Amino acid sequence: MASFTFFFHLFITIILHVFVAATPSSSVSQQLSIPTHFLDFAKKSETFDWMVNIRRKLHEYPELLYEEYKTSELIRAELDKLGISYKHPVAETGVIGYIGTGNAPFVALRADMDALPMQEMVEWEHKSKVAGKMHACGHDAHVTMLLGAAKILKHHEKEIQGTVVLVFQPAEEGGAGAKKVIEAGALKNVGAIFGLHVAPGIRVGEVGSRSGAIMAASGRFEATINGKGGHAAIPQHSIDPILAASNVIVSLQHLISRESDPLDSQVVTVAKFQGGDAFNVIPDSVTLGGTFRAFSKESFFQLRQRIEQVIVAQAAVQRCNATVNFFEGEKPSYPATINDRKLHKHFQDVAGDLLGANKVIEVPPMMGAEDFSFYQEVIPGYLFWLGMQNESNERLHSLHSPYFTVNEDVLPYGAALHASLAATYLLKHQNVVPIVEGIHNDEL
Numbered sequence: 001m002a003s004f005t006f007f008f009h010l011f012i013t014i015i016l017h018v019f020v021a022a023t024p025s026s027s028v029s030q031q032l033s034i035p036t037h038f039l040d041f042a043k044k045s046e047t048f049d050w051m052v053n054i055r056r057k058l059h060e061y062p063e064l065l066y067e068e069y070k071t072s073e074l075i076r077a078e079l080d081k082l083g084i085s086y087k088h089p090v091a092e093t094g095v096i097g098y099i100g101t102g103n104a105p106f107v108a109l110r111a112d113m114d115a116l117p118m119q120e121m122v123e124w125e126h127k128s129k130v131a132g133k134m135h136a137c138g139h140d141a142h143v144t145m146l147l148g149a150a151k152i153l154k155h156h157e158k159e160i161q162g163t164v165v166l167v168f169q170p171a172e173e174g175g176a177g178a179k180k181v182i183e184a185g186a187l188k189n190v191g192a193i194f195g196l197h198v199a200p201g202i203r204v205g206e207v208g209s210r211s212g213a214i215m216a217a218s219g220r221f222e223a224t225i226n227g228k229g230g231h232a233a234i235p236q237h238s239i240d241p242i243l244a245a246s247n248v249i250v251s252l253q254h255l256i257s258r259e260s261d262p263l264d265s266q267v268v269t270v271a272k273f274q275g276g277d278a279f280n281v282i283p284d285s286v287t288l289g290g291t292f293r294a295f296s297k298e299s300f301f302q303l304r305q306r307i308e309q310v311i312v313a314q315a316a317v318q319r320c321n322a323t324v325n326f327f328e329g330e331k332p333s334y335p336a337t338i339n340d341r342k343l344h345k346h347f348q349d350v351a352g353d354l355l356g357a358n359k360v361i362e363v364p365p366m367m368g369a370e371d372f373s374f375y376q377e378v379i380p381g382y383l384f385w386l387g388m389q390n391e392s393n394e395r396l397h398s399l400h401s402p403y404f405t406v407n408e409d410v411l412p413y414g415a416a417l418h419a420s421l422a423a424t425y426l427l428k429h430q431n432v433v434p435i436v437e438g439i440h441n442d443e444l
């Protein structure tokens, strides 16, 4: 490990000389590493104001999964202005940009583009102009920061020792856009992928992450429980699906409390229960649905199997029939987000250089889910939380809240982290034998 660190710093020193040669204020730059150099670039008012402007435009026109047409157009217009080549459309509205030599090694940076079907409740100048749609998960900031990274990297393109692949991805919120990006072949030959998510609960200038599982696998289910409707005062002539569904819900809660390992975190929540619309009528059927979460594949599929068994069997106790839908085709379940161990070390080095080692926080895993996990199923990947909380501010509202806001001070940090993670990754992987030699951008 020590010799690895030595060589890493040697690489940094070598590249610094290249960067220094390209900058007029070499005496100052000599003291700077790539991450701090990039952060200074991102904080320059020219870069910062440009990013703020982009983020506000995106915020005003939020678009839902696989409908990110204006968003995609804006991204392409900015890439055109920067002179960055790209592929489009990828996975419907996605854009894949390329910076660097066009040759191996390749490293990818990802930003998700979609908004949520909810009404913004924050009154401000750049409030969403689309009723019922809102960037409440910060994906407007994610797109902006990846464009910021693109600007930084393009400015230093001559020094990029390989190719950075920019992944502007649609449909993170339930649409598994990442899966479609992979199926489109956009990550062919890519050695690693990095992603970030804004975090309202972490201070600005700090980042949080961990090696291994950081977010859970997530699935959804919906069950229809069929009985026989009739008069509520003459129950003996009916088969009551409300009672059956109630027992189903209680039995589902026993899966976690009685069947799963208490040290292996899992969740089953019934979040939807619909049936009947009169005080004196037993309905024919009831629909209930919810979500289930786990960290290991084994636990996840065990849970899925038991949810179906419990619903069908428990409904039968009350003479009802039940069918269960897991929405496999249209809304696939998300795997767990598992951060690569080697990339964790890389992240700690780079983020430590950029922010200071004490600003790189180890966070516990959470039961939320991210479609970034699809990338990690095929190549090593790393997702981290980017802090947004100002010391003076009250606690920011959570992701997916109608009061959610982005602290725009975060933009230079995200852009510089993206750019630094990619540039230094390529430096570290110069000796890795490429899968395909001399590949051109267009063939990637």
Ligand SMILES: [Zn+2]
Pocket (backbone or CB within 6 Å): 137, 173, 399, 400
């Ligand atoms: Zn979200």
Ligand SMILES: [Zn+2]
Pocket (backbone or CB within 6 Å): 137, 138, 139, 172, 197
């Ligand atoms: Zn999100």
